[in-house]
Amino acid sequence: MExxxxxxxxxxxxxxxxxxSRVDSWQGIDVTTLDLRMVAPNREPPMDTAAVxxxxxxxxxxLRNDASWKERIVYFGPMGCRTGFYLVLFGLVTPREALPLIVRLFELIxxxxxxxxxAQPKECGNWHDSDLAQAxxxxxxxxxxxxxxIDDAHLSYPGQQA
Structure with missing residues (x-):
């Protein structure tokens, strides 16, 4: 496999x-995946699953209730390594363009x-594994x-230009 x-x-x-993280296009529809990296991989402990x-x-x-962005939200979820989250959006979106939304998101949290x-048994398959204080x-x-x-160096992967 590649x-x-x-x-x-x-x-x-x-x-x-x-x-x-990536930009995908299919039949004229662009989708941008943003890497919201919260932890330095392999140098800091990952987040606990309950916080994630x-x-x-x-x-x-x-995100699915934000008046300006809700129609563009495809997905928000954790990375398996527990060092951050993926935010998937319709359209071509730069980190700088999404930054106000991301700041509002984390201010709310x-x-x-x-x-x-x-976070109730009828709503989630692992409802008790949630820790608001850690989040x-x-x-x-x-x-x-x-x-x-945030500076430009933290808006593009190491070795890539912003």
Whole structure:
């Protein structure tokens, strides 16, 4: 099998940021996958599954309700390595263009209080594996250390130009 594009990124150099993971086109429809990298791979511990699960539920709910972007949201979900999330959008979208949406998303998670949407047995296949306190901590960390004041070096993969 051919190596997929995401495995060609040097994860030993990759830092938290917002990156275009791939752009796919089919019958004139473009889809952009953004890599919302929250943890430095192989150098920092990955996020706990309960935190990832809470971020996933909050993120998917927020994004699919955002007045400006909801029609363009294809998918929001975690990376298997638990170092970040993929945000898949209709259209050609740069990290800089999506940044205000991503900041709003993580501000919501950082300050969210109450019941995590979809975290009930009738709504989720692993409803009890959710930790809002950890999700809030990770969101605050990503906002403070990465998203606020992000530079061009953290908007394109190592070795690629922005």
């Amino acid at each position: 190596k997929i594009a995401s495995f060609t990124v040097d994860h030993l150099l990759l830092e938290p940021g917002v990156y275009v 699960h809470a971020i996933e539920h909050l993120g998917a709910t927020f 950082a300050s969210f209080e109450g019941e995590v949407p979809g 809030r901590w990770w969101a605050k960390r990503y906002l403070k250390n990465t998203l606020r004041g």
